[in-house]
Amino acid sequence: MQDKLTLMIPGPTPVPETVLKSLGQHPIGHRSTEFQAIVSKTSEQLQWLHQTKHDVLTITGSGTAAMEAGIINTLSKGDKVLCGSNGKFGERWVKVAKAYEIDVEVIKANWGEALDPEAFRRALEADKNKQIQAVIITHSETSTGVLNDLETISQYVHAHGKAIIIADCVTSLGACNVPMDKWGLDVIASGSQKGYMMPPGLSFVALSQRAWELQKKSNLPKFYLDLNPYKKTAEKNSNPFTPAVNLYFALESALEIMQAEGLEAIYARHARHSKAAQTGMQAMGMPVFSAKGCGSPAITAVAPKNIDAEQLRKAVKEKYDILLAGGQDHLKGKVFRIGHLGFVNDRDILTAIAAIEATLYSLDLLESKMGAGVEAASVVLNEKN
């Protein structure tokens, strides 16, 4: 039905009306004092979200642009890095590093399983000559709905003494606790269409002092993604290139809403929704794709047995105007993914479970008693935190 679509994909995520109204204002000059005030405010808001005292720089581009910027500003040609890979995005960062002739050792886990922190510990401890310059980790692997143990891996990286840790927090920031300074994360990249509750088009990258030291030595060619002019202009609340001014309006507005809710409440909401989605799916006999205990707070991937995931996904969209995400690469047709990231309330989760259950029922594919999914989800949603 026209204008009735509900997005339950891991991005773009739903956007509050307040944020859309901010977005749709007339643009202003990006070198004006009025815009500098917005840059100043959003910079502080971003530091709040990242739990950091370091500058969080805003790039007009996708999350990939921010992640590439993080990699190519801190590393140099021939540098050795460890890159975790247990899904599409882990694979992407391997490709980025190789495109710049960085020497990549890939530490893999099966899609659906979490990266093993011990594998990183062993590789880092074995590196007696301190050849490893960085470890690249995808915190929440969007393609599989798996949350990797970034905190533990970061501890091992710091024990190494030389390597920095570069983290793709695109679908974890604003969904679960990612305290940049406390965990000693050296580079964090994220994108606006995720936990930020705003449309795509802005991405964010923050560097620690250690990372800025490496940036001075980095010899990889770049211009639009060279973070040095971003840092210099950020000091004057400005940007090196014309930024997406209207998306800044939306950013300010969205972060105000997030600040009013508070970080702890945001994380609790995402944890509750993740558990409700997983529990609801399992109650209707639909296996969760991520291994036990490592489900992402942002996305639940489901791998139905004997059911074409794409057929189910399309039926839910057609009948109930809820857009679920499909599987990516070799998971296409085998999994569907429920996004519960950003501007999502308990009603949205209950609705998604009910719509999936009703669709399976109507297709004569429901293996459990009708209502078991909604019942299980509602119990979780009503648990005290």
Added chain:
Amino acid sequence: MQDKLTLMIPGPTPVPETVLKSLGQHPIGHRSTEFQAIVSKTSEQLQWLHQTKHDVLTITGSGTAAMEAGIINTLSKGDKVLCGSNGKFGERWVKVAKAYEIDVEVIKANWGEALDPEAFRRALEADKNKQIQAVIITHSETSTGVLNDLETISQYVHAHGKAIIIADCVTSLGACNVPMDKWGLDVIASGSQKGYMMPPGLSFVALSQRAWELQKKSNLPKFYLDLNPYKKTAEKNSNPFTPAVNLYFALESALEIMQAEGLEAIYARHARHSKAAQTGMQAMGMPVFSAKGCGSPAITAVAPKNIDAEQLRKAVKEKYDILLAGGQDHLKGKVFRIGHLGFVNDRDILTAIAAIEATLYSLDLLESKMGAGVEAASVVLNEKN
């Protein structure tokens, strides 16, 4: 006065309400058939605007990102290029090329003067061993309000036989005639906050067949700005990375408005406004900064004698809520710039002239008879095309 600002800077330019309403809609999934339909439609609209049969690719980023993409996708390390430089943006493309270790020969003109096409002819004819791989030209130099003779320089490039021509058309496309295929332009880059009448955040790059042949051989490292995946996904009306979905809504809407007006009418309007702005300024004793006959259709730079350009600019903003642009780099304080690009009508031009004239009058700085500027501009605005 709140919400009363009129932008007369060369970007962001004013945006029609219709376009802002499109922008402020709820985002949709970027892998959905609904979004594919928008990509398909905007691709055709962009081909119309570029007067080309080649794909026009859309990048989430600023005009600089598109221009960098054009340069680093067609060239390789050590390639020799000629780069025209007669303003801030010409200088920028020299920096981009050098950042990637491209061998740049700079052909300069003074700021305010046009590049001399003969200098390019001579350099290209002297290149008997066909070492020159590309010529990089800024069509409309935004910093000085100068239009370079891209058509003639392109002819000389084609006579060379090997070199391609890469054109920054950021403030010329949608302001004056830039027929990509007819002029044999190999790379055109542009940005959304200019003639497109929409907010910043999208940029566009189109490559000729010759440019795509070079792309296959290009060895410069890139990932987010690698145009190959953009081309491949464009064939399926999609994007390699999450694009700024809401800006696509605005793009479709803005290009519909432009198509309803028609290219010839758009060009005539910009030519009329450029002439009216120049004539009006001169009538009040304010020298136009660009040399005679090479004024940009998008921006008129003015170099007032014995008047602080910044003081005037600030007074016009404070009293009349019209934002003019200041001078860049060494021109700061020496020139101000009137943007007349995109969604600008005759009333806007008359108003800008009147506001500048009234401000000079109130500051006791007007050297001509009060009303001379408005009179001269109105005569031009009433000329038959």
